[in-house]
Amino acid sequence: MIADWLDIGWLDxxxxxxxxxxxxxxxxxxAVFRTGDNQVFALVNRCPHKGGPLSQGIVHGHSVACPLxxxxxxxxxxxxxxEDKGCTPVVPVKVVxxxxxxxxxxxxxxxx
Amino acid sequence: xxxxxxxxxxxxxxxPDVPPRREHLVVIGNGMAGCRAxxxxxxxxxxxxxxxxxxxxxxxxxxxxxxxxxxxxxKAFEDIILNGHDWYRDHGIELVTSDPVISIDRQARxxxxxxxxxxxxxxxxxxxxxxxFIIPVPGHKLDGVISFRDMADVDRMLAAADVGGDAVVIGxxxxxxxxxxxxxxxxxxxxxxHIMPTxxxxxxxxxxxxxxxxxxxxxGQTILTGADTDEILGETHVEGVxxxxxxxxxxxxxxxxxGIRPNVRLxxxxxxxxxxxxxxxDHMVTSDPAVLAVGECVEHDGNVYGLVAPLWDMCRxxxxxxxxxxxxxxxxxxxxxxxxxxxxxxxxxxxxGGDGAEDIVLRDAxxxxxxxxxxxxxxxxxxxxxxxxxxxxxxxxxLKRQADIAELRDVLIFxxxxxxxxxxxxxxxxxxxLSDTAEICGCNxxxxxxxxxxxxxxxxxxDAVRAGCKASASCGSCTGLVETxxxxxxxxxxxxxxxxxxxxxxxxHDDVRREIVAQGMRSTPEVMQRLHxxxxxxxxxxxxxxxxxxxxALPGEYIDDQQSRFVNERMHAxxxxxxTYSVVPRMWGGITNPRELRAIADVVEKYDAPMVKVxxxxxxxxxxxxxxxxxxxxxDLNAAGMVSGHAYGKSLRTVKTCVGSEWCRxxxxxxxxxxxKIERMTWGSWMPHKFKIAVSGCPRNCAEATIKDFGVVCVDxxxxxxxxxxxxxxxxxxxxxxKVATEAEAMHYCAAFVQLYREEARYLERTAPWIERVGVDYxxxxxxxxxxxxxxxxxxxLFSQSFSQEDPWAQRVADDARQHAHMAEFRPEGGMA
Numbered sequence: 001m002i003a004d005w006l007d008i009g010w011l012d013x014x015x016x017x018x019x020x021x022x023x024x025x026x027x028x029x030x031a032v033f034r035t036g037d038n039q040v041f042a043l044v045n046r047c048p049h050k051g052g053p054l055s056q057g058i059v060h061g062h063s064v065a066c067p068l069x070x071x072x073x074x075x076x077x078x079x080x081x082x083e084d085k086g087c088t089p090v091v092p093v094k095v096v097x098x099x100x101x102x103x104x105x106x107x108x109x110x111x112x
Numbered sequence: 113x114x115x116x117x118x119x120x121x122x123x124x125x126x127x128p129d130v131p132p133r134r135e136h137l138v139v140i141g142n143g144m145a146g147c148r149a150x151x152x153x154x155x156x157x158x159x160x161x162x163x164x165x166x167x168x169x170x171x172x173x174x175x176x177x178x179x180x181x182x183x184x185x186x187k188a189f190e191d192i193i194l195n196g197h198d199w200y201r202d203h204g205i206e207l208v209t210s211d212p213v214i215s216i217d218r219q220a221r222x223x224x225x226x227x228x229x230x231x232x233x234x235x236x237x238x239x240x241x242x243x244x245f246i247i248p249v250p251g252h253k254l255d256g257v258i259s260f261r262d263m264a265d266v267d268r269m270l271a272a273a274d275v276g277g278d279a280v281v282i283g284x285x286x287x288x289x290x291x292x293x294x295x296x297x298x299x300x301x302x303x304x305x306h307i308m309p310t311x312x313x314x315x316x317x318x319x320x321x322x323x324x325x326x327x328x329x330x331x332g333q334t335i336l337t338g339a340d341t342d343e344i345l346g347e348t349h350v351e352g353v354x355x356x357x358x359x360x361x362x363x364x365x366x367x368x369x370x371g372i373r374p375n376v377r378l379x380x381x382x383x384x385x386x387x388x389x390x391x392x393x394d395h396m397v398t399s400d401p402a403v404l405a406v407g408e409c410v411e412h413d414g415n416v417y418g419l420v421a422p423l424w425d426m427c428r429x430x431x432x433x434x435x436x437x438x439x440x441x442x443x444x445x446x447x448x449x450x451x452x453x454x455x456x457x458x459x460x461x462x463x464x465g466g467d468g469a470e471d472i473v474l475r476d477a478x479x480x481x482x483x484x485x486x487x488x489x490x491x492x493x494x495x496x497x498x499x500x501x502x503x504x505x506x507x508x509x510x511l512k513r514q515a516d517i518a519e520l521r522d523v524l525i526f527x528x529x530x531x532x533x534x535x536x537x538x539x540x541x542x543x544x545x546l547s548d549t550a551e552i553c554g555c556n557x558x559x560x561x562x563x564x565x566x567x568x569x570x571x572x573x574x575d576a577v578r579a580g581c582k583a584s585a586s587c588g589s590c591t592g593l594v595e596t597x598x599x600x601x602x603x604x605x606x607x608x609x610x611x612x613x614x615x616x617x618x619x620x621h622d623d624v625r626r627e628i629v630a631q632g633m634r635s636t637p638e639v640m641q642r643l644h645x646x647x648x649x650x651x652x653x654x655x656x657x658x659x660x661x662x663x664x665a666l667p668g669e670y671i672d673d674q675q676s677r678f679v680n681e682r683m684h685a686x687x688x689x690x691x692t693y694s695v696v697p698r699m700w701g702g703i704t705n706p707r708e709l710r711a712i713a714d715v716v717e718k719y720d721a722p723m724v725k726v727x728x729x730x731x732x733x734x735x736x737x738x739x740x741x742x743x744x745x746x747x748d749l750n751a752a753g754m755v756s757g758h759a760y761g762k763s764l765r766t767v768k769t770c771v772g773s774e775w776c777r778x779x780x781x782x783x784x785x786x787x788x789k790i791e792r793m794t795w796g797s798w799m800p801h802k803f804k805i806a807v808s809g810c811p812r813n814c815a816e817a818t819i820k821d822f823g824v825v826c827v828d829x830x831x832x833x834x835x836x837x838x839x840x841x842x843x844x845x846x847x848x849x850x851k852v853a854t855e856a857e858a859m860h861y862c863a864a865f866v867q868l869y870r871e872e873a874r875y876l877e878r879t880a881p882w883i884e885r886v887g888v889d890y891x892x893x894x895x896x897x898x899x900x901x902x903x904x905x906x907x908x909x910l911f912s913q914s915f916s917q918e919d920p921w922a923q924r925v926a927d928d929a930r931q932h933a934h935m936a937e938f939r940p941e942g943g944m945a
Contacts, residue, residue, distance in 0.1 A: 008936040017649065017675035020935030032935060036649040053691040056679040056739075058652040065652030067679035067687050072652070107938060 005094070005101035008032065011040065012098070019055040019064075021045055022102070030091055030107060031055035032100060033075055035062055041075035042093040042102050048073070048086025134162045137434070138223055138231055140213045140378065141239030142167025144176055145407025145423050147195055148557075149237060152431035154203055160435060163205045164231055166223070168212035169262055172196055176262070177420060183266050183294030186629045188904075216382035218400055235434070238379055238390060238398070238405040242372035242418065247282070251344030257366045260291045272365040273298035280304075280353045280363040282341055284311040288369035289324075289452045292333055295367070297632070303361050304328075305339040305353070315448050315459040319475075320482050320498040327455055327480070374409045374416055387411045394440040395433035396426055406430050412443060419446050424557030447508040449501055449554050456497075458504035461511050462486065463494035474525045483525055490518040503527040506542070509550045543596040552597070553583040553590045563597050573607040574598065591623055592644075614653040616645050621874035625661050634666065636673055650676075657875035660762065663798055664870050667912035680760035683932075684920045685742055686733075693742060694735040696759035697749045698795065701769045701788035701807075702730030711752030715745055728839075729766035729804065731757055740932050746921035755919040758796065762876070764803050764866075767791035768816065772809030772826065779809035781826035786855050787815075790824075790862055796917040797866065797909070800873040800882075805862070818846045821879040822865055824858055827851075831858040835865055835891060836883035844880040847888040850896040864902040865895050867909035 014020045014034040022030045031045035031054050039062070045055045052068030063072045063081060072081040078088035092103035137153075139146045142165050150163055167173075171189075178192035200207045211225040222232040244259030246252055258268050269291070272279065276299055281292045284306025292302045304311075310321030311328075325335050340356040344366055352362045374389035385391040385399035389411035396404050396412075406426045408418055417423065422444035429441035447460030463486050474483040479499060485507060486494035491514050495507040506528040510517060517524055523531045528542045548561030558581050566581040577594055578584055584594045595618070598606045613621050624643060633639050636658045640650060650658065655676035662670040680686050685693035697712065712732050716724050723735040737745055746756070759765060767790050770776065772783030787807040794805065806817040807824040817823030819837040823846050826832075830853040834846035849865070852858050868891070873882040883891055895902055 006938060008938075013935055015675060022936050022938055023934055025937070025939040030938075050689065051691070053687075053739075056683070056687065056691075058655060058678065059675065060649055060651045060655060061647055063651075068689065070652060 004104055006104045006107065008100050008102055010098055011038075011095050011100050014040070014100070017059040019059065021055050022107075024107060027108070029053075029055075030102065032093060032102070033059055033064060035059060035075065040093050040095055040100060042091040042107075043073070043075065043078050044089045044091070046088060047071055048078075048080055048088050049084065054088065134160065135234035136232065137161040137163050137235045137237060138233035139163065139165040139237045139239060140216075140223065141165075141237075141241060141407070141409075142169065142171075142173055142207065142209065143239060143241050143407070144173070144194070144420065145241065145409075145427065146237065146239030147173040148424065149239065149406050149427040149430050150203075150205065151195075152427045153434050156431055156435045156437075158203065161235070163203070164233075165200075165205060165207050166211065166213045166225060167207065167209045169264070170210040171263055172200070172207070172209075174263065179260070179263065179266050180290035180294055181630060182263075183260075183269055183291065184297045184632060185294075186632060189263060213378060216378055216403075218382055218403065221402060234402070236403045237430075238403065238409060239407045240375040240378060240409045242408040243375045244368065245371040245373050246368050247341065247370055249341050249343055251346060251350070252368070254344055254346045254350050254366075255348055256346070256350030256364060257344060257368065260287050260367055260369045261372070269295060269365070269367065270298065273300050275364065276300060277364040278303070278362045279365040279367065280361055281367045281369060282353075283367075283369035283371070284308070284335065284337065285314065285369065285371070286312060286448075286450055286452060288367070289328065291367045291369055292328070293331075293452070293632075295365075296331065296333055300365070301332075301334075303334040303336065303363070305341060305355070305361075306335070306337045307340055309337050311335065311337065312452070312457070315450070315496075316457065316498070317463050317484060317496050319484070320457065320459075320496050323480065323482055323498050324452060324455060324457065372408065372418055374411070376409060379403075379405065379409070387414075389416045394429065394442065395438050396430040396441060397433065404430060404433075412441060415443055417444060417446065419448065420557055421446055421551065421554070445512055447504065447511075447551075449504050456499060456501040458497040458501035459495065460504070460508045461492070461494035463496050469493065472521075472525045485525055487517065487521070487524075490516050490521070492517060505546065505550055505552075509547055512549070513547065540596055540600060543593060544600055552593050556582040558583040560597065563594060564601055567598060567601045572598075572602060572605060576607075591627075592618060613657060614651055616640075616647040616650050616654050617643060618646075619643055621657065624658070625665075628661050628665050634662070634670065636662065636676060652678075656681075656762075660798060660800065660875050664912070668915040681762070683739065683742060684746070684756055684760060684924060685737065686760045688735065690736075691739075692735070693737045693739060694733050694759075695737050695742070695745055695749070696727065696731050696733045696757035697754035698757040698791075699731045699754075700791050701767055701784050703784065703788065704732075707752055708754055711749055711754060715748050718748070719745055727759070727766075729759075730768050731759070731766060733759065740934070743924065743932055746924065750919070750922050755795075756921045758920075762799050762801050764791075764794045764797050764799065764805070766804055767794070768804070768806035768820070770807075770809045770814035772807075776809055778812055779826070780828050781809060781831070781855075783807040783809035783815065783824075783826050786824065786826070786831075786858065789855070790859055793859060793863060793910075793913070794866060796919075797870070797913060798916060799866070799870055800875050801878040803866070803869070803879070819843065820846065821869075822862055824862075830854070833858060833861055833865075836879045836888070838878060838880035840878070842880070847883060847891075849892060860906050861895060861902065863909040864905035865891070867905040867912070868894055870909070870912075871905075 008022055017036050019031050019033040029045040030042055032042045034040055045053050047054055047066040049071045052066040054064050056067045057064040062075045065072050071084050074081055078090045080086045091106045094101050173195040175192045175194050181187040211227045213223045214226050215224045222230050224230045244261045258265055279295045279300045279302045281288045281304045284304050292304045296302045310318050311324050342356045343354045345352040350366050354360050376386050376390050379390040380386050389409055390398055390405040392398055392405050392410045392412050396406050398405050407423050425444050426441050429439055432439040450457045469486050469488045472485045481499035484496045492511040497504050520531045546560050550560045552558050552560050552563050562581050563583050566577055571577045571580045584591045612618055639658055656678055659673045659676040674682055685695045719737055719741050721734045721736045725733045727733050767787040769784045769787030773779035773781055804820045805822045806815040806820040808815040808817040809826050817825050819839040823834045824831050830851055832851050833849040835849050837846035838844045869879055
């Protein structure tokens with residue numbers, strides 16, 4: 001079922017401790033993160049707090065700090081950390097032979 | 113070491129407890145040993161002796177060990193002073209500098225200095241240290257051949273490095289490698305010649321020596337081992353070095369660092385007993401009971417020492433003897449904990465192996481760590497650590513105590529934390545387990561017992577400990593240990609110093625900055641590795657701070673880490689609440705023209721910017737630009753000759769001006785012109801926080817210069833400079849700094865002040881809270897009163913600016929506009945684009 005995974009590009013296109021975005025027509029943008037230990041995560045590009053673009057935050061460990069108000073969001077679960085409450089939808093993602101693939105169904109659902 | 117309350121009126125016949133005439137102690141040598149001996153003496157009995165110290169150098173007592181950081185540019189001479197002029201004055205010590213003693217008359221009990229001055233003594237202390245050994249190869253007297261021993265040598269090396277070119281360092285011991293490191297950092301191409309097969313063979317075994325060589329070569333030095341110098345070439349000045357195997361190495365500077373030998377000339381001519389050094393007994397008394405000797409110039413029980421730790425032991429024994437409570441010196445077992453060119457190296461005891469000796473070795477190539485402990489009969493006899501020396505003190509303590517390690521043997525090599533209860537052991541217990549004699553601060557020879565007693569005497573903070581016993585006051589690598597001791601000794605009573613940077617570290621901002629400079633750290637991962645960061649790659653709070661500290665410490669060398677910058681600085685625009693950006697082009701001094709206005713109007717239309725607004729800093733802010741449009745916006749503004757206004761950065765923002773004498777009927781000077789000049793000088797500079805400047809043309813102050821970080825108010829007779837203003841959450845008017853006569857001076861003071869702020873304020877600390885923290889008097893002392901320091905600050909600022917004045921917009925348009933584009937687009941109906 002190749003169609004289950006969408007190929008969005010080379011892993012090398014995402015800077016280490018950085019991210020790139022993938023807009024979904026008719027839905028919300030998805031942010032794809034690459035961490036310092038070369039793992040890849042994808043979230044809807046929206047902080048649960050005030051909608052800040054998480055893709056523009058500072059990636060540290062397996063978290064990202066929202067650029068608007070510095071909420072820390074866990075990349076694996078999308079949950080706000082510490083005292084903060086809220087969750088951003090997560091999109092399953094994997095790397096195969098250096099290509100980044102995101103789960104098509106989840107992307108559609110998350111972005112709907 | 114404070115003077116006791118009673119005054120010295122006893123000399124005029126006061127209290128019967130005070131002898132009518134104090135004996136005169138004359139010290140030959142104003143170095144680490146001589147002054148330390150006097151310090152120890154004063155600590156025991158401040159009133160007993162009248163003290164005169166002769167120094168051959170023109171300086172006060174400084175830390176010779178720290179000459180390397182001075183050479184490397186990490187410290188200034190002032191930073192390595194151990195006792196300043198006030199110390200001599202406060203203790204009634206007469207200091208004679210630049211006038212070396214040339215003879216001792218033991219019959220007359222007097223010494224004579226080069227100037228002919230004769231001073232009589234009751235007790236004489238010889239602390240003449242040692243001289244660098246110069247190999248007498250042909251050419252060794254040529255101009256450009258120097259040793260590495262005192263401040264004058266450092267000055268000579270710095271002068272040579274200013275010219276640049278090739279340098280040869282003869283000697284691959286600690287001193288030679290430090291010289292090579294400093295000269296490399298100063299931009300010279302350095303070759304190290306070492307006659308032995310491995311570097312630092314007296315401190316390191318072959319494996320550690322090899323690791324060190326590899327690491328130094330990776331830093332650009334050429335290291336030749338087994339290299340035997342045949343001749344230094346040149347007519348009047350050094351031109352090169354030829355080795356016995358015929359190899360020719362060009363060089364305009366040759367540093368000889370092959371060793372030192374005790375300086376015993378005076379003692380020998382005075383007829384004292386001499387071996388390799390001046391013979392002393394257990395109380396540091398020479399063959400003449402009125403003459404004592406201490407430090408590198410002495411030979412005790414057949415041993416001559418060239419390290420500081422024995423020197424401290426000797427000085428304690430000496431001072432005890434001088435106050436007639438003799439304790440006795442029994443020789444020292446030495447360990448060496450070194451930072452060679454920023455690389456951690458430790459050795460102690462005998463690691464040569466031999467009969468019955470067993471080696472326990474751990475190598476961790478990935479971490480660059482090598483550890484070797486030599487064990488004989490269940491006792492540690494030697495240790496060599498490379499790359500991770502944290503457990504050096506523990507091994508050395510076990511070695512000195514001759515502790516039975518049979519029980520620990522299996523886990524010994526993994527270090528104290530592991531050996532005392534697994535990898536999760538509380539680091540405090542490790543420090544608690546250290547014996548009182550364990551060394552905490554190698555720079556100043558301070559043991560655990562001394563730190564604890566300093567705390568017991570009332571020191572409740574790191575700074576108080578530093579002031580009280582000097583632990584952690586030099587290179588600072590023991591700061592963590594001292595803090596642990598404070599916590600162990602005082603529990604909750606520790607007075608919090610500066611808070612830690614963030615949850616990722618136990619260090620405060622100032623500690624981290626000092627360590628970056630002291631250890632010559634060059635990248636964020638290196639800082640995190642060396643300072644034991646608790647998280648794999650920091651957090652959103654420490655990463656931008658570290659990035660700034662490194663940029664500030666190493667202008668031109670440190671490569672900016674984009675991923676450690678806040679989004680605004682990465683996007684060169686201000687993120688707004690809806691995720692769009694606002695863009696501010698620079699308007700020099702608030703001046704604009706039709707072309708710029710047209711370009712801005714065009715951008716507003718072309719990119720549908722919903723708003724354009726005049727800012728408080730006299731510029732135009734274009735709102736509502738989409739991230740993906742940023743590169744195009746910059747390109748359009750660049751095309752009209754405009755550059756980034758840095759309105760987004762922790763950086764110089766604007767220089768606000770009024771119209772000044774050109775138009776205003778009250779204006780006294782050309783405030784607009786000066787504002788433009790200042791902005792041209794300061795733009796692009798990264799700072800701990802945003803920084804604003806204003807220039808007003810008269811005391812009516814239309815540019816509001818007195819609520820800016822740096823403000824100039826022009827008056828008839830010149831320029832009034834003031835600093836530390838803030839119009840933000842908490843309004844603060846500036847403090848008056850000083851008045852200067854010319855525009856050039858105003859700019860010079862501005863550059864110096866900006867640099868002081870850049871170098872000393874904590875990240876995200878604006879000038880107002882910084883000045884309230886350090887005090888405006890401190891700022892005045894550094895900027896207004898200290899001409900030399902001011903020049904140096906301004907020079908460092910301008911040097912730094914030579915790398916940072918590049919328009920980030922133009923750069924990013926050229927480099928990686930791609931980063932602003934989407935990685936891919938997904939259209940559910942049509943698949944991928």
